[in-house]
Ligand SMILES: [Zn+2]
């Protein structure tokens with residue numbers, strides 16, 4: 001017998017952007033409660049199980065179901081949750097970081113993960129690692145060192161990973177791909193879904 005989501009869980013998942021078909025698909029693979037998502041653990045695994053899922057929806061679902069899978073984006077909202085301070089990372093270049101929310105310039109000693117000095121929100125968006133599934137702010141994954149690709153392009157990065165491209169080659173390939181090449185890759189992602 002397949003597990004069933006409760007009425008509230010269904011309502012929340014629909015609100016996160018899942019379709020009825022995708023809910024049924026989840027039930028089919030054995031996910032029937034919020035707790036089951038913790039076994040999936042991260043956005044990349046969820047996208048592997050459900051290749052037709054919009055990466056942004058996958059992120060929202062996992063943020064709700066497994067808050068620890070996505071580094072706490074708004075620590076202010078829930079002060080009870082203690083978030084370990086990020087390891088200090090030496091910023092290689094003199095790149096100036098501007099807040100993704102209010103565009104305020106961040107101080108020189110800014111390290112990825114710091115909150116914005118102006119608005120107090122996470123200065124950089126939380127990215128998902130296409131390689132190991134970890135998430136965090138900054139340009140690179142703290143867990144495996146892979147360079148992040150935009151969330152909307154995660155399915156392309158995962159496709160190239162299945163093709164056997166290396167961790168370092170994939171972000172470069174995606175950054176250098178023309179619109180036409182990207183379209184071809186999306187075509188392959190869509191065919192893989194059928
Ligand atoms: Zn800000």
Ligand SMILES: [Zn+2]
Nearest residue numbers: 129132141144
């Ligand atoms: Zn990684």
